[in-house]
Amino acid sequence: MLRIYEVILVMAGDAAGIAEQIERRDSDLARQLRRAMHSVALNVAEGAGNTAGHKRQRYQTALGSAREVLACIQVAQAMHYIGAVDARVLDRMDHVIATLGRLVYRRAS
DSSP states (O other): OOTHHHHHHHHHHHHHHHHHHHHTTOHHHHHHHHHHHHHHHHHHHHHHTSOHHHHHHHHHHHHHHHHHHHHHHHHHHHTTSSOOOOHHHHHHHHHHHHHHHHHHHHHHO
C-alpha cells in the first residue's frame, strides 16, 4: 500500500470532524464531503491493487475527490457554516492532493 494511504486515513478523521460541524447548517454539503472523502480512500486502496491504466484511473478519481473534499470545506467557510480550519489539516489535504497529482501526471507522460 502507498505510504500516502496512512495520511489519507488521518485526513478522513479530520474530514469527519469538519463534516459534523457543517452538518449543523447544511446536511447535504456534509454528506457530499463524506462521500468525497470515502472516494479518496477507497480509490487509492483499489488503485494500489491494480496495474497500469486502471491504477492511474483510480488515482485520478481519488485526486478529483480529494480536491472535492477541500472544495466542500472552502464552500462551508465561504457560507459561514464553519470558521477557520487548523492549518495542519489543510496542509495534510494539500499534501494528499499533491502526492496524488504526482502519481497521476507522472504516469500520463
